[in-house]
Amino acid sequence: MSGMKFSLSHSLSEAKWRFAVPVLLVLFWEAFSRSGVIPASLLPAPSRVFSTWMDWIFGINEAAQDSSGKWIYDAFASCMRVTAGYLIxxxxxxxxxxxxxxWRWVERAIEPTVQMLRPVPPVSWIPLAIIWFGIANKPAIFLVFLGAFFPILMNTVHGVKTSDRNLLRAAAMAGAKQGQLLRFVILPAAMPSIFAGLRIGIGSAWMLTVTAEMVAVKSGLGYALWDSYYFLRYDLVIAAMISIGLLGFLADWILKQIMNSVLRWQQVSTVQGKA
Incomplete structure (x- = not known):
């Protein structure tokens, strides 16, 4: 019973510190916006942003005007593009x-091309993506793919190359074939690096889908953000930014839960090592 009380107290204390900085930033923002140093039309207060955001989601008071009640459609469009490009x-x-x-021969054949393409910013592909795919979902999915692909690729390569060679030798001596080595030794050993690449990739995926929606697509959170900028609706701009941040945080949290489940063996070994 005392252990449960300690665990609950520890969780509450951790949550308090985790939310302390965001709450302080919001309070400072509210006070600064109301001070009049910057016109409220250029820096809307959090209370106004929240009111507009709630109308954008639920359609309650027309604060978001033409966007009232349309958040779910914009969010779904962005999530669909992120999911499609990211999975590919x-x-x-x-x-x-x-x-x-x-395989060394694959490395010799492909790595020079990969290293040449990797420094090219994904946004520089926008003109070609529009020419190839038109103004629709495809250019956005293509850009999301480019943004997420290279972090995942490079972290996977690192994970495979840094796998414990003693484990490989032991498995080979036990009679494991090459396919078994890949499946039962290399992939599990590389998983921490692979998940690191997946988590970096999901952040890049969200950044690129918003960029693509500003230029090549007529729906989604990025399009709503850019359209609001043209009409000087900075409360909607900030609401869109917050929405993107929260959805990106949720995507990373889901990946983190999957990672903790898949890499449970690593956590157990870490705890045993500390003991």
Whole structure:
């Protein structure tokens, strides 16, 4: 019973510190906006942003005007593009990363091209993406794929190359075939690096879908943000920014839960090592 009380007290204390900085920033923002140093039309107070955001979501008071009640459609459009591009990047990045890390001939054949393309900013592909795919979902999905692909690829390559060679030798001596080595030794050993790449990739995916929606798509949170800027609706601009941040945080949290579940063996070994 005392252990449960300690755990609850510890969780509450941790939550208090985790939310302390955001609450202080919001209070400072509210006070600064109301001070009149910057016109309220240029820096709307959090209370106004929250009111507009709630109308954007629920359609309660027309504070968001034409966007009233349309948040769910914008958020769904952005989430769909992120999910599609990210899944393509995850599957191809992990598969190609394992191949580059495991087979020398694949590394020699592909890595120079990868290293040449990797420094090119994904946003520089926007003109070509529009020419190739038009103004629709496809250019946004393509840009999301580019943004997420390289972090996943490079982290997978790193994870495969830094796998414990003693484990490989032990498995080979036990008679494991190459496919078994990849499945039962290399992939589990590379998983921490792969998940690190996946978490970096999901952040890049959200950044690129918003960029694409500003230029090449006529729906989504990025489009709503850019359209609000043109009409000087900075409360909606900030509400869109907050929405993107929260959805990105949620996506990373889901990935983190999956990672903790898949890498439970690593957490157990860490705890045993400390003991």
């Amino acid at each position: 990047a995850a599957v191809s990045g992990i598969a190609l990363g394992v191949a580059i890390g495991w």
